[in-house]
Amino acid sequence: MFGQLRDDIATILQRDAAARNAIEVILCYPGFHALTLHRLAHGLWQAEWYLLARILSNTNRFWTGIEIHPGATIGKHCFIDHGMGVVIGETAVVGDNVTLFQGVTLGGTGKEKGKKRHPTIKNRVVIGSGAKILGNITIGHDSVIGASSVVLANIPENATVVGIPGRVVTHNGQRLDTLNHDEPNDAALQYQLEVMQQQLADLQSCVEAPAPLFKSNNADDLANP
Numbered sequence: 001m002f003g004q005l006r007d008d009i010a011t012i013l014q015r016d017a018a019a020r021n022a023i024e025v026i027l028c029y030p031g032f033h034a035l036t037l038h039r040l041a042h043g044l045w046q047a048e049w050y051l052l053a054r055i056l057s058n059t060n061r062f063w064t065g066i067e068i069h070p071g072a073t074i075g076k077h078c079f080i081d082h083g084m085g086v087v088i089g090e091t092a093v094v095g096d097n098v099t100l101f102q103g104v105t106l107g108g109t110g111k112e113k114g115k116k117r118h119p120t121i122k123n124r125v126v127i128g129s130g131a132k133i134l135g136n137i138t139i140g141h142d143s144v145i146g147a148s149s150v151v152l153a154n155i156p157e158n159a160t161v162v163g164i165p166g167r168v169v170t171h172n173g174q175r176l177d178t179l180n181h182d183e184p185n186d187a188a189l190q191y192q193l194e195v196m197q198q199q200l201a202d203l204q205s206c207v208e209a210p211a212p213l214f215k216s217n218n219a220d221d222l223a224n225p
């Protein structure tokens, strides 16, 4: 527990040029308070003390302006900068060394049902202020999501995404000139090829393991599949 607190303080001192010392971080960083309270709430959630966990998470929101569902999984060295308005949904998974700015939403699309409705954010991802990452999608390692983007599809590793809906503007350090259809550059073609290969693999796995037509033998489910 104390090791984790020390880690969190070191992370903030390392990544925020404005942070001057540990005392300042402990007293003045809502991201630090939110993650500390979330760990307690997550422990309660895992111990199946659901209501207590929700109450603690709600207190956390009241205190910091950051709403993290107690079921969400957050890795090591996460840094929530400023934090106000950040929302992290129940089935979101955040990897290690991730940075989230204020107003980021890791949410559901509102259409998904079932177990995993929220995104998975891999290691070292940076998500700019106000960005919305929606649905059960994955943001690959080391990617950067531009401020105010709305991302609705999987993003590969090492990509920079901007806009609504989010589009990849750089991949593996190379600019993708995807708007120039007459003369797309090599990086853009390579990226499109990788996207198509991934789509093909996804389709193949759907064909090999088709979803069951009906979830149960319940008469209502059969009538409204």
Ligand SMILES: CC(C)(COP(=O)(O)OP(=O)(O)OC[C@H]1O[C@@H](n2cnc3c(N)ncnc32)[C@H](O)[C@@H]1OP(=O)(O)O)[C@@H](O)C(=O)NCCC(=O)NCCS
Residues within 6 Å of the ligand: 082, 101, 127, 128, 129, 144, 145, 146, 147, 148, 149, 160, 161, 162, 163, 169, 170
């Ligand atoms: C996306 C970002 C990381 C820049 O990445 P980059 O790889 O350096 O990209 P560039 O600056 O070269 O921009 C690439 C293109 O995307 C556009 N772009 C950059 N950021 C954008 C954004 N947030 N929304 C829409 N378009 C954006 C640029 O205008 C440029 O467009 P062009 O090719 O038509 O000229 C940065 O702009 C950003 O949004 N960072 C988030 C920082 C943040 O939230 N800070 C909060 C501090 S409190």
